[in-house]
Amino acid sequence: MSDAGYDHATVERRWQAAWEESDVYRTSDDVDDPTYVLGMYPYPSGKLHMGHVRNYTITDAYARYRRMCGDDVLHPMGWDAFGLPAENAAKERDTNPRDWTIDCIDTMREQMEAMGFGYDWDREIATCTPEYYRWNQWLFTRFYEEGLVERRDAEVNWCEECETVLADEQVEGDDELCWRCDSPVVQRDLEQWFLSITEYADELLEAIDDLEGWPNSVRQMQRNWIGRQYGSEVDFEISGHGPVTAFTTRIDTIHGATFFALAPDHPISEELAEEDEDVRQFVEHEADPDGDEPNGVETDLTATNPATGEEIPVYVADFVLSDVGTGALMAVPGHDERDHAFATKMGEAIVPVVAPEPDGWDGETVPDAPDVSEAAFTDDGVLVNSGDYSGLDSETARERLTADLESATGSTQYQLRDWGISRQRYWGTPIPIVHCSDCGSVPVPESELPVELPEFINTSGNPLDAAEEWKQTTCPECGGDGVRETDTMDTFVDSSWYFLRYASPDLETAPFDVDRANDWMPVDQYVGGIEHAVMHLLYSRFFTKVLADYEGLDHREPFTNLLAQGMVQLEGEKMSKSKGNVVSPQRIVEEYGADTARLFMMQAAQPERDFDWSEEGVRSTNAFLTRLKEMVEAYVSGQPDGEDDAVASYVDAEIDATIAIADAEYDDLTFNRALRETQDLTRTLRQYADYTEPHADTYERGLSAVVRLLAPVAPHLAEELWSELGNDDFVVDAPWPTAEVDRDHVRKRRQLVENTREDVRDIVEVAGIEDPQAIDVVVAPEWKYDALEIAIESDADNLIGELMQQSHIREQGDAAASYGQDLQVEREALSMTLGPEDEREALESAAWLLEREFDAPVSVLPADEADTGVVKKAEPGRPAIEIED
Incomplete structure (x- = not known):
């Protein structure tokens, strides 16, 4: 043992080698009580960073x-x-x-092994291997067969720096930057392959309520991304163009529609752009959907409000989006903040048609119209200025207008897109399709999978476009030339x-063994970053539902419990290379050991919270482990016989309490609380050994509990x-300690x-007692406990009167009355x-x-053995204290 701590390098190498030699982490396929614990790969x-170390320490600790x-x-x-x-x-x-x-994988695997993570490496997968991505292609083909794949023209997010399409979720911030390189993202029209996730939109949304083991914030993010809205579709007749359908969630406000707006890429807008220079200029150069304020250009067209028959102007406006609703909307500036801002800017009428419901409203009278000149009234209420519908509440009006207007129908819209x-x-899975001039797009047959990537060509653009020999093939259907x-x-x-795939990573006939997957799934505990709250988790849920429908999977949700772990920060900032504040896990392992790094991270904060890295905290953690090792070595060499x-009874009780509390905290993944309990027990054991010769069984039981x-x-x-x-088995296989305590x-x-110890400290300090000679601790008389119980359970206004109905309390006279008054106040x-x-x-x-703290004998007395003056001060939970100076 040295001042720098125990020889962690030797200890860690020894046990990592022993685990590997004994294959202790290998998981059998035949199991009785399966628990699936997984960190996002x-x-x-x-290189591992501290976020990796924290994530995988959480899952490793829970798995162990x-x-x-x-x-x-x-x-x-x-x-x-x-x-x-x-x-x-x-x-x-x-x-x-x-x-x-592959080089990066080899390096990170070595780092993970050095951290002592207990993985079954026989189940390791890498998605870049043909053995894995073959099944991506197989699944694509199955989705295609079930009508869940479509190829169509689409306006897509394009990163010119990365030269690739980005999903909406990969475009970040108000500036719309690429999530990988922070370059501006532009729009481009391309023919694209889509998976029809919208077919499962309702189930994906409704099943969120059943994900009780997920953080509420993540569940809400998924709800918002799916974005289901109930409303109505209704046609407005556009001069010279016929009916155009608008979607609205507030058809009750249709009488207040004072203009109509089209998205810049709506077919009518594009047609107008060819004829009207103002429209063309706006569409091509001025429209900014993410601008700070709505902008648009008036056209020569009018729209007929189907509820009023009035002609209202038509605008092309950048706050209307083609992929939201129908790309056209009725604008009601009196009851929509965005429409209000635009109408104010353009000088359009702002008409109130919904008023707040008055207090005590009788359901029949029509209230006064609100003043909406300065701000829109956006809540439901009572209709005004709405003809025969005036006086109806908003919900009733929506139902009637949808039924009464000839072109109106109920409609459900989603923000979610395929x-x-x-x-x-x-560097991705080749999409297994051959394009044939005669047969169209043809899936590659299963017998020809995987379609492997050709040799990499270092070129600009997509290297697969430059792989001519690989591109040219034959059509699987007609045998003709294909691409x-x-x-x-x-x-x-x-x-x-x-x-x-982890359930059967070497299976060569299917992506996974259905029976094994059904045994293990769903994942009992999944851990990963909050940044995956939408994309990865939503797509995983989608795939699981499709596989349940078509491949025999028993479960429709992939993850029962989800923990989104917090970040590791340095001085309040996220660690990043650009900020130069990265702490290397490798340096920490070399200097202090993997156990120190793991323990410090787990005790610093609850797993879902961010926390600051602290070198002082690391040193303190290492010192704790060193002291624990010294305690065990001292016990083994000394064999106490107390x-x-x-005292042993107190320590025994603390051992039981620690085990019970730590067990519950481990089960809840609140490792920091479990570890605090464990460290407190270690401190108690050390104090016990310092105070007296420990009882061997008690002390050994305590050390055994702490170690486990x-x-x-x-x-x-x-x-x-x-x-x-003295144990011959691995601690990883040892039984978890148990204790039945309340x-x-x-x-x-x-x-x-603790309150009693604190009260003694206060008395010693306030009284200026430098050398206490004796300390008496006096427990309250039994009648006070009875009085306290009555006070807690009673709802009587006159508590003292109720207390005095008890003869054994009434016999206490003034003492009972005084204590009753105290109870009444508190x-x-x-x-x-x-x-x-x-x-x-x-x-x-x-x-x-x-006695150990104050070096004085301590007596604990019942009330009937103590001085009457002292007993008066004793209360339940707060004994009286007398100190002899």
């Missing part, structure tokens, strides 16, 4: 805990190995993405089902200490002891304490803590 960048509880645990690891970063890195270094990626998976890049699809799949396809006395409670988080040292305590009783006992804050016998027992067993 990483992109292999070549469940295993020690007796579960059969699946805890695999793989690599999200396709993607543009590897392609860009290969171009920069004049190598190929495959070699670059998932465009086409990417114009090399391979050169788009590759969005890498979110890879991660939408990878958790199923008495099974009151730490084992999920600090596995290497736990194995070392478990072995030193947590409420534990809380009250601990609070009683009535709302009262809570039950331990009973008098339990209080006395708890204080007697903890008296040694006071």
Whole structure:
């Protein structure tokens, strides 16, 4: 042992080698009590960062805990190995993405092994291997067969720097920048492949309510992204163009529609742009859907309001979006803030047609119209200025107008759009389609899968377009000349089902063994970053539902419980290379050890919270582990032989309490609380050994509990200490410690002891007692406990009167009246304490803590053995204290 701590490098190497030799983390396919624990697999960048370490320590700790509880645990690891970063890195270094990626995987696997993560490496997958992406292609073909794949022209997000299409979710911020390179994203028309996720929009939305193990914030983000709205579609006749359908959630306001607006790319807008220079200029140069204020240009067209018959002007406006609703809307400036701003800017009429519902409204009278000249009234209310519909409440008016207007129909709209998976890049799964001039787009037969990537060509644009020999093929249907699809799949396809592959990673006949997947799924605990709250999780849910419908999967949701872990920060800022504030996990492991890094992270904060990295905290954690090792070594070499006395009883009670509380906290993934309990028990054991010769069984039981409670988080040292305590098995296979205790009783006992110790400290300080000679702790008389219970349970206005109905309380005279008054004053804050016998027992067993702290004998007395003047001060949960100076 040195001042720098124990020899962590030797300890960690020894046990990592022992685990590997014994294959302790291999998971059988034949299991009785399956628990599936999974961290979102990483992109292999070549180096673990602190976010990785925290994420995978959480899953590793939970997996180890469940295993020690007796579960059969699946805890695999793989690599999200396709993607543009590897392609860009290969171009920069004049190598190929495959070699670059495999090197990065090898490096990160070594780092993970050095962290002691207990993965079943026999189940490792890498999405860039043909053995994996073959099944991406197979699944694409199955989706195609079931009508869930479509190819069509679409306006897409295009990153000119990355030269690829981006999903809406990959366009970030108000400035619309690429999520990978922060370059501005532009719009481009391309023929694209889409997966029909909208077919499952209703189920994806409604099933969110059943995801009770997910954070509410994530569930709400998914609801918002799907964006279901109930409303009506209604036609407005456009002069010279016929009826144009508008979608609205507020058809009750149709009498207040004072203009009509079209999206800049609406077919009528495009037609007008060819004829009207003002419209062309606006559409091509001025329209800005993300601008700070709505903008538009008036046309020569008019629209007929179907409710009033009035002609209203038609605008082309950039706040109307072609992929939201129908790309056309009725504008009601009196009751929509955006429409109000635009009408004010353009000088259009603002007419109120809905008024706030008056207090005590009788349901028949028509209230006064509100003043909407300065701001729109956007709530539901009572219709005004609406002809025969005036006086109706908004909900009733919506129903009647939808039924009465000839062109109106009820409609449901979604913000969710079909998932465009086409990417114009090399390092991804080739889409298994052959284009034939006679047969069209033809799927590659299953017997010819996988369609493997050709050799990488370092060129601008999509390297697959330059792979002429690879592109030219034959049509699977007619045998004529064909051309391979050169788009590759969005890498979110890879991660939408990878958790199923872990159940049977070497299966050569299907993407996953259905029976094994049904045994393991759904994932019991999934852990990853909040940045995946929409894309990855939504797509995974979609795939799971499709596979349940068509491939025999029993479960329709992939993840039962989800934890979105917080960030590791430095001085309040997220660690990043650009900020130069990155702390290297490798340096921490080399200097302090993997166990120190793991333990510090898990005890610093709850897993879902951000926390600041602290070198001082790391050193403190390492010192704690060093002290624990010294304690175990001292016990093994000394073999104490102390008495099974009151002190041992107190320590035994604390061992039980710690086990019970830590077990519950581990189960809830609140590792920081479990570890705080474990460290407190370690401190108690150290104080016990310092105070007296410990009782061997008690002390050994305490050390055994501490080692096992730490084992999920600090596995290497736990194995070392478990072995030193004389155990022949691995601690990873040891049974989790158990204790049957009442947590409420534990809380009250601990609070009683701590309050009493604090009261003694206050008396010593206030009275200026430098050398206490004796300390008496006096438990309250039994009648006060009875009075407290009555006060808590009673709802009588005259509490003192109710107390005096009890003869044994009434006999106390003025003391009972005085205590009753105190209870009356504190009535709302009262809570039950331990009973008098339990209080006395708890204080007697903890008296040694006071004796150790103040170097004075301590006596715990019942009320009938103490001085009457002292007893008067004693209350339940707050014993009286007399100190002899």
